[in-house]
Amino acid sequence: MRINVTVNGIAYEKDVLENKTLLRFLREDLGLTGTKEGCGAGECGACTVFFDGKTVNSCMVLAVEANEGTVETIEGESTGGMLSALQEAFDRHHAVQCGFCTAGMIMSARELIHHTPHPTVEQIQEGLEGNFCRCTGYEQIIEAILDVTGGYTAKEELIHV
């Protein structure tokens, strides 16, 4: 089926197999490999992207469903080679180790901040409950989000390193 889809502001017209997931379409057809495939079953959140303004697990969306829709991925997060404030906070707080979950984490964090500009730790935990990280233990990720939303109060830098 031929689909028209806007990804990170760029309009694409592509032929795609009906059984291809949005995730595979992004990675294989558009070369946007920042979005990762973890479990493929909606558990781990590594494949989280924005679809029509809402975060979804792109492993559980068909590419054909995105026809006439808009998608935003991690590749659209920075502008002109400059990291977003959220990305910089992840960098500053060492919220990235292997990096596999990071694209999805950033997407979920962005959605959370959009709805809750000044989240509490509990709200962050809930906002990220669909994103698994096996490296960091989440503390650094929570700190990064607190930092970018003005809720970070730690006295010293790099407390987890």
Place this chain on the structure above:
Amino acid sequence: MIHQFSYTAPTELTDLLTLLETAGSGAKLLAGGTDLLVNIRNGLVKPSTVVDVKRIPEAHAIMSDNTKGLRIGWAVTINDILKNSEIASSYQLLQTCAHDLASYQVRNRATVVGNIVNASPCSDMAPALLCLDASIEIASSKAYRTVPVRQFFTGVKRTILEPDEMVIGITIPIQSKGTKGKYRKLKRIQGHDLGIIGVAVAQVGDHLRIGVSSAAPTPVATGALPLDISESEAIAAVDALISPISDVRCTKEYRRFMVSEFTRRLLAEVRS
């Protein structure tokens, strides 16, 4: 995914129902896809056609009025329920259960109707809908019927739906407006997880109802119980309803114990 299928997304309900009649059991309806696409991927379901039901505008409607109550269209998502202010003020139990369903991203896609049609014993929305005495609207190209949700489930992953039928809406009667209730789900972790068991206790008008998930082949609920029912009588009423099994998550004895325990705790919370 290895399995191949055709995809269609009708924009009129009549077209959708006609399609369902022609394709019969070879067609699978795609709403949130959070069960269907995983099942196709795992080879558990092999549809010839996937019919996307979300392109019909009325599918997304949440309507509330003072005579008919609340009506939820067939593609209303769990997060639509959580963001609706009318539901927050008048049908709070729906939000309480919705809040415990999976993760944020899944709630952006998963639908209330899908959660019911999937007929998993661990459905999180079913305890609320059972307590609120919801009706399920079912349509085919030839007929329309409304069935109380307590008659909808017939077994594990089984419902009364015929192959040419689909659920087009859920109605919560006006009598259930203002229901106060609590839902608690026993999980292995604090984050999102399938429930080991779940219990909802609701004060609906002048009586109580208690709904349970993951403790019988289908979600179950008591009938109307008197408001002043004793703790032991309430626990006995729930205990008589359930028939838990032992599985990878826990034993049937533990399930039965925790259903009683959650009933006791929630009863106290709802009454306080």
